[in-house]
Amino acid sequence: MSFANATSAAGDGPATEIFAAVLRPHRSLNNRGFAIVMVALGALSFAVGTTFYLLGAWPVPGFLGLDVLAVYLAFRWSYRSARASEEIRVSRERLIVRRVTANGHASVTEINPYWARIELHRWPPFGITRMAITSHGRALPIGSFLGAKERERLAAALSAALAQARAAPLSS
Numbered sequence: 001m002s003f004a005n006a007t008s009a010a011g012d013g014p015a016t017e018i019f020a021a022v023l024r025p026h027r028s029l030n031n032r033g034f035a036i037v038m039v040a041l042g043a044l045s046f047a048v049g050t051t052f053y054l055l056g057a058w059p060v061p062g063f064l065g066l067d068v069l070a071v072y073l074a075f076r077w078s079y080r081s082a083r084a085s086e087e088i089r090v091s092r093e094r095l096i097v098r099r100v101t102a103n104g105h106a107s108v109t110e111i112n113p114y115w116a117r118i119e120l121h122r123w124p125p126f127g128i129t130r131m132a133i134t135s136h137g138r139a140l141p142i143g144s145f146l147g148a149k150e151r152e153r154l155a156a157a158l159s160a161a162l163a164q165a166r167a168a169p170l171s172s
Helices: 031-054 060-081 148-167
Strands: 002-005 017-023 085-091 095-100 106-111 117-123 127-135 138-142
Touching: 017 148, 031 060, 085 148, 117 148, 127 148
Parallel strands: none
Antiparallel strands: 002 017, 017 085, 085 095, 095 106, 117 127, 127 138
16 A cells, blocks of 8 residues: 655645555565475375375375465466555545455446545444545445554545645635
């Protein structure tokens, strides 16, 4: 997650961006780490499978191969879901939330920042468990893939940006 806070100068006009954040799911294992894990798992499965095959348990190598395939597919699906993102931008005139799904489908929601509010659901042991931008009875969930601490940071920064957007006078 990356934030970019922009402060406006007096003559910048109403379209000056006050806040921008791009949210992406975190993946702790990069491509090199994935390759190392798969090679190690494949080598271990091959060694164990060969041992069982030589002892007469010929179906075991096949099942070990299926295990390696299942781990490979799980990682691929995880990396595919990491292509999703949320982009949140706040200016004096509008709050824009642009979502991109893992398959590349994008949707954009525009809200007047004067009416937008941050709705937080907290569970004391964990902090913020869910957050949404609400306006006129509608809620737009944001940051569903973030951790509790990251949601806290986003909520504080976005609340401050919305307060700044509401306080700033619009020029004619």
